[in-house]
Amino acid sequence: MTLVLQGHDRHADRILDVVRNGLQDPGNEVVTRSWMRCLNEYQLHPEHPREPAIISSAAMQSRFERQADVIECARYEMTTLYQQLGDAESAVVLTDTDGAIVHMVSSPEFAAESAPLGLRVGAVWSEREAGTNGMGTCLASASPVSIRREDHFFSQFTGLTCSAVPVFDPSGEIAAVLDVTSRSSLMQQHLLVLLGMTARMIENRLIDRRFSNAHPLHFHSRPEFVYTLHEGKLAVDGDGRVLAANRSALFQLGLQSMDEVRSRRIEDLFQTSLEDMLQRSSSSSFHPVVTYRTNAALRFFAVARRPASDAAPLRALSTPAAGGGVSASSLAGRSAAARAARPAPAGATFKDVRLAAHLETARRVITRQTPVLLRGETGSGKEVFARAVHDGSPHAHGNFVAVNCASLPETLIESELFGYRAGAFTGAQRTGRRGKILQADGGTLFLDEIADMPLELQARLLRVLDERQVTPLGTEETHPVDFQLISASHGHLPDLVREGRFREDLYYRLAGIELTLPPLRERSDKRELIHGLLASESGGDGVLSPEAERLLLEYAWPGNIRQLRHVLRSAAALADGKPIGREHLPSLFADGGPAVPRPQAALPPAGPAVLPAEAVADGGEAPEPAPLPKLNPIQANERQVLLQMLEQHRWNVSNVAKALDVSRNTLYRKLHKLHIEISHP
Numbered sequence: 001m002t003l004v005l006q007g008h009d010r011h012a013d014r015i016l017d018v019v020r021n022g023l024q025d026p027g028n029e030v031v032t033r034s035w036m037r038c039l040n041e042y043q044l045h046p047e048h049p050r051e052p053a054i055i056s057s058a059a060m061q062s063r064f065e066r067q068a069d070v071i072e073c074a075r076y077e078m079t080t081l082y083q084q085l086g087d088a089e090s091a092v093v094l095t096d097t098d099g100a101i102v103h104m105v106s107s108p109e110f111a112a113e114s115a116p117l118g119l120r121v122g123a124v125w126s127e128r129e130a131g132t133n134g135m136g137t138c139l140a141s142a143s144p145v146s147i148r149r150e151d152h153f154f155s156q157f158t159g160l161t162c163s164a165v166p167v168f169d170p171s172g173e174i175a176a177v178l179d180v181t182s183r184s185s186l187m188q189q190h191l192l193v194l195l196g197m198t199a200r201m202i203e204n205r206l207i208d209r210r211f212s213n214a215h216p217l218h219f220h221s222r223p224e225f226v227y228t229l230h231e232g233k234l235a236v237d238g239d240g241r242v243l244a245a246n247r248s249a250l251f252q253l254g255l256q257s258m259d260e261v262r263s264r265r266i267e268d269l270f271q272t273s274l275e276d277m278l279q280r281s282s283s284s285s286f287h288p289v290v291t292y293r294t295n296a297a298l299r300f301f302a303v304a305r306r307p308a309s310d311a312a313p314l315r316a317l318s319t320p321a322a323g324g325g326v327s328a329s330s331l332a333g334r335s336a337a338a339r340a341a342r343p344a345p346a347g348a349t350f351k352d353v354r355l356a357a358h359l360e361t362a363r364r365v366i367t368r369q370t371p372v373l374l375r376g377e378t379g380s381g382k383e384v385f386a387r388a389v390h391d392g393s394p395h396a397h398g399n400f401v402a403v404n405c406a407s408l409p410e411t412l413i414e415s416e417l418f419g420y421r422a423g424a425f426t427g428a429q430r431t432g433r434r435g436k437i438l439q440a441d442g443g444t445l446f447l448d449e450i451a452d453m454p455l456e457l458q459a460r461l462l463r464v465l466d467e468r469q470v471t472p473l474g475t476e477e478t479h480p481v482d483f484q485l486i487s488a489s490h491g492h493l494p495d496l497v498r499e500g501r502f503r504e505d506l507y508y509r510l511a512g513i514e515l516t517l518p519p520l521r522e523r524s525d526k527r528e529l530i531h532g533l534l535a536s537e538s539g540g541d542g543v544l545s546p547e548a549e550r551l552l553l554e555y556a557w558p559g560n561i562r563q564l565r566h567v568l569r570s571a572a573a574l575a576d577g578k579p580i581g582r583e584h585l586p587s588l589f590a591d592g593g594p595a596v597p598r599p600q601a602a603l604p605p606a607g608p609a610v611l612p613a614e615a616v617a618d619g620g621e622a623p624e625p626a627p628l629p630k631l632n633p634i635q636a637n638e639r640q641v642l643l644q645m646l647e648q649h650r651w652n653v654s655n656v657a658k659a660l661d662v663s664r665n666t667l668y669r670k671l672h673k674l675h676i677e678i679s680h681p
């Protein structure tokens with residue numbers, strides 16, 4: 001490793017000079033004060049570097065035990081942060097309050113290179129031992145710090161840059177330090193923000209964990225911030241007394257310390273009782289209810305719940321019913337059936353070099369519970385890819401549950417995702433319904449077109465991802481859930497974040513790793529894909545003439561694999577057993593020409609295969625084409641027009657939406673209503 005000692009005399013001189021002659025750069029006060037402590041208090045000298053102090057593994061055991069819940073709460077967040085950084089020459093590190101490293105996430109290469117410097121579990125990074133450094137100086141100053149290369153007291157660390165933030169426990173004491181140590185000194189400001197967010201997530205988890213017998217109370221002065229990282233969070237006992245609060249709660253209540261809030265009653269803080277809040281929260285399906293701050297007459301929006309430890313077993317929600325309720329045991333049975341019956345799409349191939357590498361990466365990171373965000377043009381195979389990741393993952397025995405956020409009516413997304421109790425709202429099924437999130441428990445949840453999720457639901461989803469538990473509408477029961485998350489978008493989410501249409505914190509949550517799938521025209525396995533799909537669309541006896549093959553290989557495929565599948569299906573039907581030639585691929589290759597004709601023989605009367613939405617969403621058995629439900633003459637006409645437009649635009653929904661001047665959301669809803677299936681052949 002090139003973390004060099006070179007120039008250490010000059011480095012030492014600079015430190016001694018600054019300490020003796022006072023501050024030259026007021027911006028560096030934290031560093032200068034640390035240098036002073038190192039020299040005067042700890043009697044360290046920059047010219048006499050020390051060997052890293054390492055605690056024996058026997059002694060570390062008791063530290064692990066002491067810090068067990070903090071480490072447990074931090075483990076997942078640290079892995080997520082590491083994936084987000086995408087910096088192979090960095091480590092995310094957690095120390096206890098003595099500066100001893102208790103957990104670390106990094107690449108094996110970086111771990112091996114930096115271990116001799118003491119960057120490993122068991123090493124102590126307090127200022128007393130290691131001089132000025134991210135972890136030690138954060139502990140000493142009890143505040144976030146960035147220690148860049150030459151800020152380090154000892155020259156052996158000047159190849160590194162560290163950013164560190166304190167993690168507080170529910171009593172307001174520092175419980176740990178979270179640090180990123182990297183060779184790169186870029187983006188420190190950005191890094192401190194990310195670290196701060198991660199620390200808050202750990203702190204919130206710690207409250208849930210240590211106070212699982214208490215009533216959680218979430219609040220904020222703006223309703224859209226309830227259930228987010230910015231919310232105030234209190235743990236309240238059965239008598240309505242506050243046991244713990246997060247930092248945001250103190251800030252919003254205008255209090256300085258935990259002592260000022262501990263043992264205060266809910267009535268003192270919000271002019272209402274805990275019972276009243278619980279009742280109103282429950283009857284509002286856990287949408288935030290208004291409440292007031294006593295003295296400052298401030299208005300808050302709040303949700304109170306029963307303790308997580310009271311969570312009812314899954315059975316409470318699961319009535320076996322034709323209408324969608326599914327019992328835990330029947331779910332297990334269905335899960336097995338789904339696995340047996342769920343084939344990879346016929347002709348599926350991932351041999352393109354980029355795609356194969358992405359598949360490998362996604363399969364690797366998903367085992368570490370890192371969420372995967374897929375980008376790719378419409379029809380490029382994001383769902384098929386997600387399914388392949390699921391099938392090769394440790395959760396493959398569970399369900400693969402796909403939810404298309406754009407195709408669900410806004411009013412239904414919430415109940416589809418979270419489920420509901422019988423009679424939770426007008427129109428609810430008599431038996432209640434398990435939401436998609438619960439269906440994905442033990443398996444994989446695939447959120448397609450995530451950019452179309454309404455903002456209020458983004459907050460609820462974020463909460464589920466943070467807390468790993470779900471509360472169906474109309475109930476107070478929380479159900480722990482364990483699922484792998486893959487989401488997809490063909491838009492650029494950071495742009496939407498910038499425009500305020502997508503929550504930044506949710507984006508970071510989803511994008512543990514972000515992979516862009518190549519469009520069909522760029523895939524190196526195009527030939528194989530064409531032949532595989534043709535075999536499946538023609539029942540195995542389709543043959544391409546050399547000219548047709550060349551045309552297919554050269555075409556730009558704006559609708560990607562979905563379009564290719566449709567074209568091959570039409571061509572196979574038109575050729576009727578003969579080799580497919582140019583004449584069977586009509587106007588597709590005349591630029592801007594009319595649509596590819598769809599042969600009646602291969603399809604139901606009014607268009608492509610029509611599947612009931614339910615049949616395709618859960619990754620269940622491969623569905624049979626269903627008979628077209630009865631439509632009135634106006635609907636039938638509308639349906640015909642839409643099918644024609646889809647054909648003209650090669651099944652590119654965005655382009656059709658543009659041509660009709662409606663949002664994609666509206667168009668998806670319309671398609672759904674008219675039983676036009678888009679995402680599958």
Ligand SMILES: Nc1ncnc2c1ncn2[C@@H]1O[C@H](COP(=O)(O)OP(=O)(O)OP(=O)(O)O)[C@@H](O)[C@H]1O
Binds near residue numbers: 348380383449679
């Ligand atoms: N690797 C593949 N091999 C064979 N067929 C594939 C492959 N990937 C996708 N397909 C086919 O392409 C079509 C579109 O795939 P998919 O629904 O996964 O795309 P998508 O990117 O999720 O589309 P959208 O952006 O519209 O949601 C489906 O018919 C699917 O079976």
